[in-house]
Amino acid sequence: MAKFTKFDTFSDVLFSFNKFKYSQNGTNSQEYKKILKMLKHIIKNELTSKQQQCLDMYYRKNMNTIEIGHLLGVYPSTVWRHLQRSKKKIKNIIQYYHKF
16 A cells, blocks of 8 residues: 555645545545546656656655665666656646646
8 A cells, every 4th residue: 555655645746736635525536546547657658667667766665866876777866867857747748638
């Protein structure tokens, strides 16, 4: 269950839509689940393998950029750049298909 919690934390930080998750009428909650499904699809199909690895290690495995860089054989700044570019790409794709 921790994986989903961390993934939800990622989506909340990235898109700031806590309001979807805690809606009382249920429609926003369904919308939140739809966006999470879209998020998983984007990560799997639109990001490079390095971006996927960095996101996975940073958000799911709770590793910092130094640890990730050491494992991948790159500088921490490169890891940070992968994270920033992947978040920007995800955000742009979701905003294109789902107008907030």
